[in-house]
Amino acid sequence: xxxxxxxxxxxxxxxxxxxxxxxxxxxxxxxxxxxxxxxxxxxxxxxxxxxxxxxxxxxxxxxxxxxxxxxxxxxxxxxxxxxxxxxxxxxxxxxxxxxxxxxxxxxxxxxxxxxxxxxxxxxxxxxxxxxxxxxxxxxxxxxxxxxxxxxxxxxxxxxxxxxxxxxxxxxxxxxxxxxxxxxxxxxxxxxxxxxxxxxxxxxxxxxxxxx
Amino acid sequence: xxxxxxxxxxxxxxxxxxxxxxxxxxxxxxxxxxxxxxxxxxxxxxxxxxxxxxxxxxxxxxxxxxxxxxxxxxxxxxxxxxxxxxxxxxxxxxxxxxxxxxxxxxxxxxxxxxxxxxxxxxxxxxxxxxxxxxxxxxxxxxxxxxxxxxxxxxxxxxxxxxxxxxxxxxxxxxxxxxxxxxxxxxxxxxxxxxxxxxxxxxxxxxxxxxxxxxxxxxxxxxxxxxxxxxxxxxxxxxxxxxxxxxxxxxxxxxxxxxxxxxxxxxxxxxxxxxxxxxxxxxxxxxxxxxxxxxxxxxxxxxxxxxxxxxxxxxxxxxxxxxxxxxxxxxxxxxxxxxxxxxxxxxxxxxxxxxxxxxxxxxxxxxxxxxxxxxxxxxxxxxxxxxxxxxxxxxxxxxxxxxxxxxxxxxxxxxxxxxxxxxxxxxxxxxxxxxxxxxxxxxxxxxxxxxxxxxxxxxxxxxxxxxxxxxxxxxxxxxxxxxxxxxxxxxxxxxxxxxxxxxxxxxxxxxxxxxxxxxxxxxxxxxxxxxxxxxxxxxxxxxxxxxxxxxxxxxxxxxxxxxxxxxxxxxxxxxxxxxxxxxxxxxxxxx
Numbered sequence: 001x002x003x004x005x006x007x008x009x010x011x012x013x014x015x016x017x018x019x020x021x022x023x024x025x026x027x028x029x030x031x032x033x034x035x036x037x038x039x040x041x042x043x044x045x046x047x048x049x050x051x052x053x054x055x056x057x058x059x060x061x062x063x064x065x066x067x068x069x070x071x072x073x074x075x076x077x078x079x080x081x082x083x084x085x086x087x088x089x090x091x092x093x094x095x096x097x098x099x100x101x102x103x104x105x106x107x108x109x110x111x112x113x114x115x116x117x118x119x120x121x122x123x124x125x126x127x128x129x130x131x132x133x134x135x136x137x138x139x140x141x142x143x144x145x146x147x148x149x150x151x152x153x154x155x156x157x158x159x160x161x162x163x164x165x166x167x168x169x170x171x172x173x174x175x176x177x178x179x180x181x182x183x184x185x186x187x188x189x190x191x192x193x194x195x196x197x198x199x200x201x202x203x204x205x206x207x208x209x210x211x
Numbered sequence: 212x213x214x215x216x217x218x219x220x221x222x223x224x225x226x227x228x229x230x231x232x233x234x235x236x237x238x239x240x241x242x243x244x245x246x247x248x249x250x251x252x253x254x255x256x257x258x259x260x261x262x263x264x265x266x267x268x269x270x271x272x273x274x275x276x277x278x279x280x281x282x283x284x285x286x287x288x289x290x291x292x293x294x295x296x297x298x299x300x301x302x303x304x305x306x307x308x309x310x311x312x313x314x315x316x317x318x319x320x321x322x323x324x325x326x327x328x329x330x331x332x333x334x335x336x337x338x339x340x341x342x343x344x345x346x347x348x349x350x351x352x353x354x355x356x357x358x359x360x361x362x363x364x365x366x367x368x369x370x371x372x373x374x375x376x377x378x379x380x381x382x383x384x385x386x387x388x389x390x391x392x393x394x395x396x397x398x399x400x401x402x403x404x405x406x407x408x409x410x411x412x413x414x415x416x417x418x419x420x421x422x423x424x425x426x427x428x429x430x431x432x433x434x435x436x437x438x439x440x441x442x443x444x445x446x447x448x449x450x451x452x453x454x455x456x457x458x459x460x461x462x463x464x465x466x467x468x469x470x471x472x473x474x475x476x477x478x479x480x481x482x483x484x485x486x487x488x489x490x491x492x493x494x495x496x497x498x499x500x501x502x503x504x505x506x507x508x509x510x511x512x513x514x515x516x517x518x519x520x521x522x523x524x525x526x527x528x529x530x531x532x533x534x535x536x537x538x539x540x541x542x543x544x545x546x547x548x549x550x551x552x553x554x555x556x557x558x559x560x561x562x563x564x565x566x567x568x569x570x571x572x573x574x575x576x577x578x579x580x581x582x583x584x585x586x587x588x589x590x591x592x593x594x595x596x597x598x599x600x601x602x603x604x605x606x607x608x609x610x611x612x613x614x615x616x617x618x619x620x621x622x623x624x625x626x627x628x629x630x631x632x633x634x635x636x637x638x639x640x641x642x643x644x645x646x647x648x649x650x651x652x653x654x655x656x657x658x659x660x661x662x663x664x665x666x667x668x669x670x671x672x673x674x675x676x677x678x679x680x681x682x683x684x685x686x687x688x689x690x691x692x693x694x695x696x697x698x699x700x701x702x703x704x705x706x707x708x709x710x711x712x713x714x715x716x717x718x719x720x721x722x723x724x725x726x727x728x729x730x731x732x733x734x735x736x737x738x739x740x741x742x743x744x745x746x747x748x749x750x751x752x753x754x755x756x757x758x759x760x761x762x763x764x765x766x767x768x769x770x771x772x773x774x775x776x777x778x779x780x781x782x783x784x785x786x787x788x789x790x791x792x793x794x795x796x797x798x799x800x801x
Contacts, residue, residue, distance in 0.1 A: 042334065049443070052441050053445070055445070057448045060485055063488070140461060144461070
């Protein structure tokens, strides 16, 4: 049995079985091990779903942008520092990922914590931005764009919050010494998710800004 | 669960609760999906019989119904609102909670690890969670039937602004809220399932099982999972906007100046057609989410019962890929009469008719498979042939409906009802029946009763044609969808005998399904025990496992694959089938 497990991980592959008896339609590589891990496919599938959710909302945004009742709102100034904070958190998680590759676990934990805290700071900043809008008298139903503003930022925030929980999980594994230079896939996947959430925010910000 | 961990538990016995209720075993989850979907099918089917009764005898007083449904049948006659609720609930339950659930949920879960030679899905816990969320969504949609203000009335498509304004109709309050909740839960469950299917099929294939050696069922499930992954989030996004329109006071889908029940609404003005675009961007791929696994399963079963390789395995895969790509650019054909730009209508006509090409490729391949074969006419074989028949019958009318000029005449008539029932409801139903008769021994270690299966097939086959074929004529004659009393229109009265004929056929068809349900549940406990691993002489990997397979599916060693799944009637061989795990050298020794 153990040999099969290793094969799955793509470490060793004994020569494949003879290719024969496949009929005229047979083709293909007899070795079935797939080069991408389960976790990576899982995260990419999840990210695809998230991207499609926002793609659908974007198309709704663009269509409604054309109706005569569309009214732009003044975007809260908090969004600018928030964006900087989120970018920094992406940088932090990247430093953390590089640290673990070197085997520098202490540095990895420090930067991971920094990334999580910056993420939480971003979320707090988004709440402050909402507060700013409410103070200006702009609510969800005020205009079509204000509705989109709250929904898009809210959904993005929820997805980022999910990322914060994932960072917490990675942190827990790091604290219990289950991350190493060779085996740190959870951190890699987390960083991937985090970067995409970061890019998604930039995209949403531009969408809201340039309408 | 890690591979080695699974191995340790191959023969591990568990308590009833752990084994059947809180199980993470893909086979149990598949069976859970199947039984739940069957229960939903009974509900959805009964709703359709209520509709047929109403359409055949709209003015006949029915005191019995008045006793069962005192509000809906006040005075012994069905209320029009109740009829619209029936249409909505029947469509929703059948599309989501029967077909999507049984084809991907039940067969996907049961078959993926078995056919690829794996011990379980990639993420078993997520898989179990997917079932429980699905069950919750079933309960929520079922409860919508019992809301005092009435079940939802927006159709399975939930068109805005009817769906966006709770005051628009009695069922659009609490009933519609439950509808949105159920669909959101269903989407979440489907995403978890799809994540598992894609990951499992890509990464967990056993040694030797390359992509081009996969059974077509597996290809179809993989492509379906990708379609679901791209389509469901868009529906979810639309549902979020809809919810805000309903409770948040926004106006994404509600036009300005709308007046409901004589009262002007305080909405600033959005775009009601936007909902249709978003819905059908999801909705059209959704019909392929239903039909693709049916195509895959029917192909594998057809080949097994024809004792011939499937005709052009590769073209079967390429055509499925082509269909799924095209499915994302045809949604506008549902909206030809919505006031869209006629030029855009022509574009959607073109893309829609293009789908006929890969569909025809598949049909010719099925015919090529049957051609000259010595077909075994047992229940699974019969139902897989029936699938092809239904797909062709329903698909041909799609050519008329996909052409905008013809569709403007036929839109919203019974011609459309006939088309989509045959092609995306009855055809998948036949594939699902074929699958149940075929894999039943693998699920329960017993065979279903064959004579009952044949009776079930012939009543169903003739029954569906009697029900749905005359609907084309009704539609060309002008009978509209969703009307609850055709006799109230002078020009439709001459066609009423046809409605009566359809309804009587529908009752017979419904009764035939009781034979199936009896056969299914009776056979679980008292069917003929089969100790043979491969009762149908099939080739794919699930037939190398015991009937039913234990926890972990295969013995200590996972099977190794040496050939494609269609080695039937290989010239020079003694047996007319060679399972995928037979090495070439051993086969030649026969």
